[in-house]
Amino acid sequence: MPRAVRPDRSINAEDYQHAPRPVAAMPKDYAPGEEIAPHSHRRAQLLYAVSGVMRITAEEMPAGQAAARPKGIWIVPPQRAVWIPSGCEHEVRMVGPVQMRTLYVEPDAAPGLPAQCRVIEVSGLLRELILALMDEPLDYAPDSRGAAVARLLLQELVAVEALPLHLPQPRDVRLQAVCRQIEARIGEELPLEDIARDAGMSSRTLARLFRRETGIGFQQWRQQARLAEALARLAAGQPVGIVATDLGYAGTAAFTAMFRRSLGTTPSRYFETRAPSPAARGRSR
Structure with missing residues (x-):
């Protein structure tokens, strides 16, 4: 045993x-x-x-x-x-x-x-x-x-x-609301202009502030947010095709290409089971 x-x-x-x-x-x-x-x-x-x-x-x-x-x-x-x-x-x-x-x-x-x-x-x-x-x-x-x-x-x-x-979080309250909006509607390709208007600023100002506060561009942040959501869903056992559709990708191939660019491998290989050694099989506490 x-x-x-x-x-x-x-x-x-x-x-x-x-x-x-x-x-x-x-x-x-x-x-x-x-x-x-x-x-x-x-x-x-x-x-x-x-x-x-x-x-x-x-x-x-x-x-x-x-x-x-x-x-x-x-x-x-x-x-x-x-x-x-x-x-x-x-x-x-x-x-x-x-x-x-x-x-x-x-x-x-x-x-x-x-x-x-x-x-x-x-x-x-x-x-x-x-x-x-x-x-x-x-x-x-x-x-x-x-x-x-x-x-x-x-x-x-x-x-x-x-x-x-890593999803860096902005300190500006307007940008925090933008991030919450993106995560709540993660599968939608919301135009930057519409998001900026809802935040009460121009798209150019939003893009500049976003990069200054997070260190990455708006589109990169949105992709990172989608990747994070994908990892949680895939780990829970959701099929790749369903995850791809829910996150707004045209198909499994497009989603897999994004996943490979980000993490260097396909979703199925990333989640290949690596059997834990006996010490990992501790009792729930």
């Missing part, structure tokens, strides 16, 4: 903020639609989705680096993870049931750890290291297997690259 995660593991995040070792691992499962209210941690963290999709809303910059920090949204599909720096306020919403495996990392545990939130591809090695640390005691000895796993984990985290699964 497969092993469950260690039965002595706490599912209270605060119990991990002053753990005796620089990297601590916590397993916890969540019900569909469950939410974690805005909060921050002393330690940085890596949230890994063994299954399910997470929607993270977080500050664009860690605490202390900007007086008024804008927020962004990161979509975390299954078998991917999101890195959240120390002191960064964030909230989490589960899309479907989520098996979450979290690493809490001391901010100075290794030079070069990411300073910004980012969604990352979890390689086979990184996945097995995350799950292996779940099976080690929190107070693993400095010369133990747990310490060796933690050291290699830190090297992998320094080297990871971000995935394009």
Whole structure:
């Protein structure tokens, strides 16, 4: 029979903020639609989705680096993870049931750890290291297997690259309303001129403000929003053809081409099941 995660593991995040070792691992499962209210941690963290999709809303910059920090949204599909720096306020919403495996990392545990939130591809090695640390005691000895796993984990985290699964959020209230409108009518090709008129500005002003506030163009933001919605629906088991139609694409081929440009592969390959090792099959808590 497969092993469950260690039965002595706490599912209270605060119990991990002053753990005796620089990297601590916590397993916890969540019900569909469950939410974690805005909060921050002393330690940085890596949230890994063994299954399910997470929607993270977080500050664009860690605490202390900007007086008024804008927020962004990161979509975390299954078998991917999101890195959240120390002191960064964030909230989490589960899309479907989520098996979450979290690493809490001391901010100075290794030079070069990411300073910004980012969604990352979890390689086979990184996945097995995350799950292996779940099976080690929190107070693993400095010369133990747990310490060796933690050291290699830190090297992998320094080297990871971000995935394009980020929706930067504007601070301007008019642009916030524009973003809500786009997400509410995600499958419609709303003309920029109509959206700008509803927001009380010219299309040129809207486009200029949008790029200044989010760092990307309006059309790119809309495509990112559609990609985020597609990932949530595909992870929930909706057929590619239905997702493509609902999101306004002319057909499956056009949707698949967009998906490949964004993520480097087709939807079916992206969601190929990677069997979790025994440590991932913990009991719901």
